[in-house]
Amino acid sequence: MKNIKVKRFFEEKKEDFSLALITDPKAMNKEIANQYLNRPGLAFAGYLERFAHSRIQILGETEISFLQSRKSEDIYNIIKEVFMYDIPCIIITKGLSAPEQMVFLANEMNIPIFISRLSTDRLFHSLRKYLGDHFAPSKTIHGTLVDVFGVGILLTGKSGIGKSECALDLVERGRRLVTDDVVKMIMRDDELMGTGTNNFGHFMEVRGIGLIDVAKMFGIQAVRPTKRIDVQIELMPWQDNMDYERIGLSDNFVNILDVKIPIIYLPVSPGKNVSVIIEVVAMNHMLKLYGYDAASEYTSKLQQEIKRKSGKI
Numbered sequence: 001m002k003n004i005k006v007k008r009f010f011e012e013k014k015e016d017f018s019l020a021l022i023t024d025p026k027a028m029n030k031e032i033a034n035q036y037l038n039r040p041g042l043a044f045a046g047y048l049e050r051f052a053h054s055r056i057q058i059l060g061e062t063e064i065s066f067l068q069s070r071k072s073e074d075i076y077n078i079i080k081e082v083f084m085y086d087i088p089c090i091i092i093t094k095g096l097s098a099p100e101q102m103v104f105l106a107n108e109m110n111i112p113i114f115i116s117r118l119s120t121d122r123l124f125h126s127l128r129k130y131l132g133d134h135f136a137p138s139k140t141i142h143g144t145l146v147d148v149f150g151v152g153i154l155l156t157g158k159s160g161i162g163k164s165e166c167a168l169d170l171v172e173r174g175r176r177l178v179t180d181d182v183v184k185m186i187m188r189d190d191e192l193m194g195t196g197t198n199n200f201g202h203f204m205e206v207r208g209i210g211l212i213d214v215a216k217m218f219g220i221q222a223v224r225p226t227k228r229i230d231v232q233i234e235l236m237p238w239q240d241n242m243d244y245e246r247i248g249l250s251d252n253f254v255n256i257l258d259v260k261i262p263i264i265y266l267p268v269s270p271g272k273n274v275s276v277i278i279e280v281v282a283m284n285h286m287l288k289l290y291g292y293d294a295a296s297e298y299t300s301k302l303q304q305e306i307k308r309k310s311g312k313i
Contacts, residue, residue, distance in 0.1 A: 002135050003031040006089050006112055017126065018117040019091070022103060027112040032056060032088045035135035037128060039063065043082050053085035056127070059092045060120035067099050076101040083109045091127075093120040137187040137257045145178040145194040145227060146170050148282035152194060152227040154183065155278075157235035162268060164204055166235070168214075169275040171222050177214050178227045180204040185229065185256060192259040195226040231262050231285050233278060238269035 007028035010019060021028070038055040041063055067075050079102050089112045092098055098113055106113045116123050144155040144163040148170060155163040164180050171177050179196035180203070186193045196202075202214040202223040215223045232254055254263040264281060268274055284294065 003033045004134060006030045006032060009089075010112075010114070013130065016130075017091075017123060019114045020116075021112065022098060022115055023106045023111070023113045027106070027110045028089075030088050030110070030112065032131070034088075035128075035131040037124060037131070040082060041066070044078055046078075046081075048081070048085075051082075051085060053087050055088070056131075057087055057090045058120065058124060058127075059090060059096075059098075061094060061096065064092065064096045064098075067102070072101070075099050076105070079105050083111055087111050089114065091116055091123065093118060093123050132188065133186060139185045139257055140197060141183055141185065142181065143183045144180045145183045145229065146278075147176040147178060147224055147227050148279055149175075149286065151231060151282040151285050152178070152229045153278055153282060154194065154229050154232040155235060156232060160207070161235045161237070162274065163235060164206055166274050166278065168204060168206060170278065171214060171218055173275060173279070175279075176222055176224050176227075177202055177204065178224055180214075187257045187259065190259070192229045192256055192261065193226055194229045229256075229261060231264065231281060232256075233281060234263060234265045235268050235274070236265060238267040238272075 005028070007025075009032060010021065010028060013019065034052075034055045036052070036055050037058050038052040039060065039062075040051065040057050043051045043053075044063060044066060067078065070078065079099070083105050090106070091114045093116050095115060095117045098115070103113065105111075118126070141156065142159070143157075144167045146153050146155065146167050155166060157163055167177055167180060178194055182197050183194050184197045186195065203211050204214050205211055252263050252265070253260045262285070266274065266277065266281075287294070
C-alpha cells in the first residue's frame with residue numbers, strides 16, 4: 001500500500017504548500033489513503049450521501065464564508081455532523097481563519113487542520129500532482145534512460161553490456177541523461193514516465209573510471225530530471241545463429257504498467273557504433289509518429305517494381 005502518514009506529508013511538503021498546523025499534533029498519526037481531493041461544500045450544506053470523506057478536504061473562501069454566514073450553534077452542528085466521518089485531514093487555503101468551533105471539534109475528533117497561504121486553485125493543482133505521483137503505479141528496473149531528439153530511450157540489457165558507456169557517448173554528442181543504472185517508471189496521465197530513484201544528482205558509473213557527475217562535467221543542459229519513455233532498446237551480445245530483424249516490417253512491443261511501447265532488440269559487437277544506431281532509432285520513431293514508415297515505403301516500392309517488370313514479360 002502507498003498510504004502516507006499525515007505527519008510525513010506535513011513534514012515533507014509544509015514549505016512547498018505553505019502549511020501551518022492549527023490543531024493538536026497528535027492528530028497527525030492518521031493516514032492519507034486516497035490520491036484525490038474533495039471540497040466539502042455540499043457536505044456542509046447537509047448533503048452527505050456522496051460525501052468523499054476518505055480524501056483530503058480542501059476548504060476555500062466559499063466554504064469558509066458559508067460557515068461564517070451561519071449562526072454559532074448552527075456552525076457547531078454542521079461541522080460536528082461532517083466530522084463524524086473519518087477524514088484524513090483538512091486544508092484551509094488563502095490563509096483564512098478557521099471557525100473556532102471547527103478547531104475545537106477537530107481536536108475532539110482527532111482530525112488535523114492545516115492553513116495554507118496558497119490560493120485554492122494553486123494548492124489544488126500542486127497537491128493533486130503530488131498525490132498523483134505518490135499513488136501512481138510504479139516500477140523500478142535496472143537500466144539507463146536518455147533523451148535523444150526528444151524521444152525517451154530506455155536502454156536495458158545485462159550488466160556490463162555497455163548501457164552507461166552508450167549513454168555517455170550520447171551525452172557527449174549533445175543528448176541528455178535522465179538517469180543511469182536504475183530507472184523508476186511511473187504511470188502518470190496514461191503516459192509512462194521515467195526518473196531516478198534519488199535526489200543525489202546525475203551520477204554515472206563508468207567501468208574502469210568510477211563515478212562521474214554528468215551535470216558538472218557536461219553542463220546542466222546535458223541532463224533532465226524526468227522524461228516520457230517512448231522506446232525500449234534491449235542491448236544484447238551478437239550471436240551468429242540469432243535471427244535478427246532486417247527489414248523492420250514487424251514491430252515488437254512490451255507492456256510496462258499497462259502501457260505498450262515499442263521494443264528493439266539491438267545486437268552489439270566490438271566496433272559497432274551503437275550510439276549512432278540509437279539516434280537513428282529515435283529519428284525513425286519520430287518519422288513513424290508523423291506517418292512515415294521506411295520499411296513499408298520500401299516494400300511498397302518494391303512491389304510496384306515487381307508488378308512493372310511482370311507486365312513487361
